[in-house]
Structure formats: structure tokens, C-alpha cells
Amino acid sequence: MKITQGREEKSQVGDFDRRFAERTSLGPSAVPRVRVMSGIRATGKLHIGHYFGSLRNWIALQRDYDCYFGVMDWHGMTTAYKRTAELTPWIYDIYAELLAWGLDPEKHTLFVQSLVPEHLELFMIFANLTPMGWLQRVPTWKDAEEEAKQSDTHNLGRFAYPVLQAADVAIYRGEKVPVGADQVAHLELTREIIRRFNHIYGGNLPEAAPLLTETPLVPGLDGRKMSKSYGNGVELTEESKSLSKKIRTMPTDPARVRREDPGEPTKCTVYTYHRLFSRAEDLGWVEHGCRTAGIG
Template sequence: MSEAPVAEAKPPRRQRVMSGIRVTGPLHIGNYWGALSNFVKLQNEGTYDCFFGAMDWHGMTTAYKSTVDVAPWTRDMIAEFIAWGLDPEKSTLFVQSRVPEHIELFMILANLTPMGWLERVTTWKDAEEEAKANDTHNLGRFGYPVLQTADILIYRGEKVPIGKDQTAHLEISREIIRRFNHIYKAKLPEPTPLFTDVPVLPGLDGRKMSKSYGNTMLLTPDEKTLKKNVNMMVTDPQRVRREDPGNPEVCSVYGYHKLYSTAEDLSWVEQGCRTAGIGCGDCKAKLFSNIDALTKEPREKKKELLNNPKLLDSIIDAGCEKARKEAQKTLGIIRSCMKWST
């Protein structure tokens, strides 16, 4: 008597990760170390279904007067995603505005989100005066936490990679989804954080890196621009002369060495700086060489993609189509929970 075949065990269901980067211009290295490098890591772990977006509606809250720039910035961002390691076969790469279900879900959630919840958002309160000054004190910017919630929920995202300083941002999304579940007796997932270590990178002038300050370093600049950027970096202000010993811990250049240089190079920089054995020019030259070496391959890959618009378009189209199918599935679930059909 033959034995009954043993049923194969089903692989465990993979949790879903959702995140994106706001489209405000070309990516800089802060975007890479703060988000993109972690996207690649999560994708390559093979334990998550990953959805990563170029969030152009979020970018429009401040770029509504320069809309002609948003589309090329968006294409550039997707090219950067791929050049730095995101694989369209492993992750779903999409453009936010190409999946209109984001906005439909935003409207649903906007109607059940109390105004007081948005008024207490610290990033809104902190930036309100600046927003008034540059004419970006608008409803889109005020309601960004609701759209952020829709971005996550439309893919039924369960995990969101964030730094610990962004916990409050995710908590309001959890509260909005919790309120939806309570009102409509639904069981939509409340996203939980995947905490990541985000290095604090100063801008070229030593202040916080920000496009508004004009002190960012692009992620894949040409060699000439990269060298110019590195040479602009602020060093230890106490080291006035070449023979003065310095303190690498207060030097912006050393902070970048920690990310781009080997342990051997770090030791060379630290010892040489503290003993005045090397000058700031020597330190910057080493940093330029190390960044350039790590940037060369992604720079060429991005260039190839941008020079082959049909290929890039096909990748974007396929990613948006895949994302939209999942988004439509979610809206079907949401409308069913609401007992709302048209």
C-alpha cells in the first residue's frame, strides 16, 4: 500500500513594507543614507513584499508653481532607485500620481480625520511661519498626514521603515486607520515601524542638510561637481593653520568618512588630523576618491537609464500597473467595509 503524498508546507506570508521619497528635486546623499539604502536592504532580505514610491503629490505641496519640473524630477528619482540597487523584479516601484487610488482613499480618510489631530502635528506647527513666508501655507501641506496614511493603507502596508524621530508621524497614520476600523468594523492593518539608524549628515556649510539652504550634495554628481562639493565642506573651525592639530569629531568631512571610508582610512584621518600629520586638503582628497569610487557604477547605470527613455518608461509603466492593481483591491475591501457602492 503506497503512502499518501506529503503536502508541501506553504511558505510563510511575507509582510508588506511601504515607503517613498517626496519629489522635490534630484536626490541628495541624505536621501540615500536616510531612506534609499535601507529600501535596498529590506528588498534584499527577501522577507518582505516591498512597495517604494516617488511621491510627487507630496512634492506638489511646495512645487505647485513649478510643475514643469516635477515630471523630470520623478523620472530621475526612479532612475536613481534602480541605479542604487532597487530591482523592479523584487520590489514594486511606482509613481504616486500614476495610482489615482491614493487620492480617492485620501478623500475617504480626510472625512473622518478630526481637524485637531492635524493641528497638533509638530512638523506643521514648526514650519507654519516659513510656509506663510514662501506661499506654501496650503491645504495640501496641512493635510499631508492624511495622504501619507492613504499612501500606506492603499497597499495595506504593515511595516514602514523610519528613523526614531519620525515615530509621531507614523502614529497619526495608525490613529486614522484605527478610527476607520472602529467606525466601519474593519480589520485593516495598523502599520508598525521598522526602526532604522539614520546618520545625521551635515550640509556642505555645516548646517542641517536642506535643499532650502542650498547646501546638499547630489547622490550621483559628475566627478567635477563632486570634487567641488567636497572641497566646499566646512572643517574644524579651530584648525586655522596647516600645522594646527584638529578634532575630527567636530569636522563635517570626518562624518562623511565614517560612511564612505574603510577602517584603515578612518584611522589615517583621525590620527593625521589630531597630530596635524595631514592637512584638510589631504583629508578631503581621500574622501572625494572614496565617494567617487562608490558612486561610479550607479552614476553610469542612471545615465544609461535616462538615455534609454523607452526602457525607463516601460519599467515605470509596469511598476505603476502592478501598484494600481493592488490599490484597486484595497479600495474594494474599503468600500465593502463601508457598504458603499456606486
Template structure:
């Protein structure tokens, strides 16, 4: 008589956690999509993701008009979902709906030396601008501590950043390292998940920014507005007249084609620009068509979400509740480590 060997079951491998968020400062432009959102959509395939609308961070500069924060936040969450962040696969939350962030911020603030914050370049380099805009405040100064709390709150191992942002993450790592040293804890240090972030210039060739009024919004611009804005974009200065030949790599319009256009269209732009076979208007017209093609679906999805208040509220509440449950676990671990 023989007996079958019982099957050995292997426990599922727990996915590593990713945490990322966007500061709530107004409507999202295409730089937000190519710099973060498009990457988030890919990350949720491989990682356990927590994505936040960081409204307390937004309050550091919008404290004089806080009534704007709530509608901006709802619109941001709608954008996340419209562009492919799936609330069934990722935890989408609003920072202020998880008050544990502030409790952890206070704990970390007490063990963070002032000198660490004073050396942060984003603080030092923007002092004059902050004074001029009346945003030279404690909230902005302590921003890195709240950022560390945001990430540690979910015990995230990975934070998606571009190579130029790695230094910004290091102070969060130092804060967690100090906590672990003081309390003999083993909280995870967050590591950068390097992401290639394309440079998306504004319509005038400068950095895309609301303050410069040079942004292409993700879904706010209608097809007509989109065409108008694309026609305003700066091109290769060598092409003064229609018959002048140009160099696509010197033209910001071509940079947009690399993001939005097919290989066939990019080759058409390259050949036509270098031979003067097409004009800048032709090039911009094709680009506007391709941006609209990519934006039309998300624009409608976002509109549906904002018009279905109950559905959007349910998504926000469910995601924030799930985030809060995880936050409470983390605070339990932290208090236990501190013997508090």
C-alpha cells in the first residue's frame, strides 16, 4: 500500500511596498504625468503601492486660501484614477484623512536636529522667494520631517524618484536611521527606486510651472485650448521662415513628440524639419492631435468621477481607511519600540 506525499504549499511572496505622493497645489499638468503618474501605473503591477494626495504639504503655501485645498484634492484623486491608478490594486489616500501622519511627524520632529533641516538645499535656495511670497514658515522648514513620516507611516521600502531627487530622500533615511539607533528598532529605511523622468519644458521653454503660466494641463485643457497652447510653443530659432531648415533636437516641440507621437510621426518630423519639407505649424498640428488622442479618454473619465460625487467619495474614504489601518499598525510598532 502506498501513500501520496502531501503537497508542500509555499507561502506567497509579499510584495515590497512603494509610497509616493503629490503635493496638492492646484491642477495637474503634463509634467506631473510624465514625472510620476505614468510610472505609478507601472509600479502597481509589481509593488504594493500607497499613493497620496498630500494636502498638508500643500497647506504650507496655500494657508491663506485653505478653501481651495479640498476641491484641488478631489480633482487630484480623480486624475490619478483617470490616468490608470487602480484603487483596487493600489491604496489611494488623502494625507489629512490619516491624522497619524501628524503624530508620527511630531515624534520624528523631536529627534531631528535643526542642523539637518538648515542644510536642505530646497530650503536654502528658496529663502528669498519664500519671504517674498510670505511662505517663509515653520511648515516649509519642517517639510522634510513630514515627508519622512509620510513614507515611514507605511513602512515603505521603495520611493520612486529621479536621479536628481535622491539627495532629497537621504534626510528621510537619516531620520529613520536615528530613530532605529535611539530605540533599538528595525524600521525599514526607504530606498530610492530610480525612475527615468523626462524633462518636459513649459510652452516657453522654461520649467513648466503655474507661476510662469506656461503649463499644459493634463485634462483641464479642451481640444481647442490644447491646439491654441501648442501653437504658442517655442521652436528652433533657426527656422525664421517656412523655407528655413531646422534641427528637431533643438526644438522643444520635438521633445513633446518623443513623448506623445508614434515612431512614424517622429521620423516624419525629423525628415520634414531638416529638409524644410514641413513647417512648424504642421509639426505643432500633428503634436496637438496626438496629445488630444491620449488625453480624451482620461478627460472623460475624470469628468465622470467628479460628476459622480458619491463614487469618488467612496473611493477616497475606502483608500484613506485602508491607509489609516496601516498607519495605526506603524504607530503601534513605533510606540512599542519607544516603550511609550
């Protein structure tokens, strides 16, 4: 389309096409890539759970998708509302680490959640059309409710967390969300909220579909869920001396009371880490040594 201003012709669409082509690494006539949206909560420095759960997949996805990756500090505030001063350094640390690990802001969008006010605006609209029963049946809330009561985070923000997640996806018109198989049911709530919004208001927001990615179990050093509140994580920038100290305190199979007792590798947190980091031949040696009490 051309717009004529006196004798000068200017392309109204051409500049947009050029920017879009540059942003997606596609030619002007190429088919736009599917849009992926995902985020990491700002709860501290990135640890190995973030790497295997999100970051590794993000690095791979940016080759084939139009990606929107976020540092989600509003989500972090649901459990850190008494320590808001800590959020800013966490945001800087996470953002810097995402760049250092190879996410390319020239080709994709990296954003900080609180700097985009539309997240909360759409969250408010979604909150008004989301039945309480939908939130009460979310599996992750049922699992976390008791812990939330004990940690003084049994609040509306944490309960309505999935509604904000739905808004996070919807404002960028996300078409795919990378999740593990155990998170598909959780994403279905996002789809239901968006579907209801479209039905009530005649919208056309995409119902984001799951993009199944490999997300291996990465327990904390003590075998529980890796969490800053538990102090059982291994940061991606962990110093070697600190890392060595942490690894040496990890528990093995609790059934091995004596050194000569055989163990069961699948019950050992150390073995879980071997499965993530060790070569196949070393993994076999560890497994055999544990079961025969040859090591430990």
C-alpha cells in the first residue's frame, strides 16, 4: 500500500514488514513463525532447576519460534511481598544471565513483567470472569496450600496466580507455551480463561496450546523441591568452592545405614544429579557401585 504526500510516495506497510522480517529472521514474504511465550519467576538467582526446566529449552526454541521470554517479578512478589527490595537485584541478575546464556534480544523479546502495565490490566479483566471453582481445582494450588499457610503466603495473589499467568500469555497473543507433560492440565486453565474472554467480549485471542518440552526432575540438594526458601539450590553462577561444599553434604540412599550396605540409586539424590550431568559410562559405574556397596 502506498500513501502519496504531494510528489513523495511512502510505504506505510513496508517499514513494518522490514522490522518484522528483521525481528523474526524471515524474508518479507515468508510465513510468520509461531509465537511462544514463557517466563521465569523473579525469586533469586537462576539455579540448575531453571536451566533444565526452562532456559535450556528457551535457547533451542529461539531458533524456530517467535519468542517472548519474561522475568516475572509480579509472580515473584506473591511469595516475596515482605522483601520487595530484593526483587530489583533479582531482576537484573536474571536478565543478565538470560543474555549470557545466549538468548538473543535482537531476534526475540525479553521483558520484565512489571514494566508492562498491561499484564495487570488484563489480569483484572480475567479475574472478574474467572469462577472461583476453576482456581480451587488447580492441582498446584492444592499441593502448595499447606506450605503457603506455613510460610505466610496464603494470599489472594498466590491463589490467583494462574489468572495472571493467563494474562501474561494473552497480551502477547502467545500461541504456544513450553511446558512439561505434568503442566498440561495447568495450561488448560489458561485456555479456558481466554476462551471465556473471547466468548463474552467477542475477542480473538489465541488459545495457547502446550508445546511439550523435556523437563527432567531436578530436586534440591536435600531431595526436596529446589527452592530459595529451602536453601537447597545450586546456582548457575555458583563458585567452585561453594559448589563442592554443597555437593559433599548431599544425602544418598537413606536405607544405607552402613558403608557396606548396598544401595538403590533411584532413591539417591546424588544419582539423580549423575543422570543429569554424567557421561553414560560414568553413570553405569555409579549405578553398579551403589548397588554393590562399592562406593558411597
